[in-house]
Amino acid sequence: MKPANAAKTALIVIDVQNGFRHPTHWGASRSTPECEENIEHLLKAAREYNKKQGEDAEDKSNAIIICHVHHHSIYPDSLLHPDARLEIDGKVVEAVQPQSFAQPEPLEPVFIKDVNSSFIGTELEAYIKSKGVRQLIIMGLTTDHCVSTTTRMASNLRVVSVTSPTGELDEGDIVLVDDACATFSKGGFDAETVHKVSLASLNEEFAEVVNTKDVLHGVFGY
Template identity: 45%
Template structure:
């Protein structure tokens, strides 16, 4: 499976924050030791491609950051912990020139209580690439909602389900966009006696095909460099 950057694409980076460096809060066993290197490679490749892509090109690219601000004061992601908690990890800091949109959320989905959905629609994004933390929580929830909301699809009219369960699908024309999960640029932790790699793998498998196309960092970076 390959990736095509000939139409507007956004890289959405989720919850890459210092709180996830806490030595014990999330557990001691994390999946995917290459998460940091892969996410940094993705971000650098997108930024490089953005600089070399004409603003008028149909292959417009952009980077979007979504961060978590917990409502629980005991969470490392609560605003009371700005240095060790909610601040971006060093390799995922938004561009200092303000060219990369930033959204803040307080639940798992990056689409609830934020302007992310409106931003993607207003910008005409047809392909969204997701990476970040954690695979089974905020990344999974966001990917599922992206697919369900159809944020990269174009409908001639809304789908309507009638009281008898039938719908108007025959009258609706859908020009489908693409939701992509970069599986090796996400990570999660062990929980409830299940090891981290198993949770990561099952979470990815649950999204593959039904909600997103699953690709790897190397393939995406290679496509951007051409």
């Protein structure tokens, strides 16, 4: 993990959508109750960092790129289908819409997928490469599905890698924020176990797994 002024950095915010607020649809329990608050902190830190860079920050070499990925299922019975609705706090909302704290700002691109990987059927890989990104910071829902698949493919596709004229590969950095992602109980295992085992299988092979405080300090200098 590197400071934002030392490596072109992108935040990838995956599937932070209303559909995942349903209390029972995805599982009997959910891990990481602090997940949403931490994602909000990281988004705020990235946006404040960019404001310090001045106007048109997205065009500056040291600005942080903020990418949002949303899931639009092709299956009508999915709670993340574009036609799905659910009631939250007495109001009926579109399930595919982002949760209020994760609303994209005007200069933040949104990529729509219908599978687990954020790189299949989207322009995310091309966008990251076009911006010269050398460090990804990944967060969102859910740890063992779309977050894990995206992290694995980011590594396998070498989306933040560059090859020198002599053929030497510099793989860049892929960072996964453990307390800014969450999942649900399944297969007889409680949610925290599913979450922790999923992270353990990614750490030091597909990504560097860190926590929100690590990122706030190491990337943004807080």
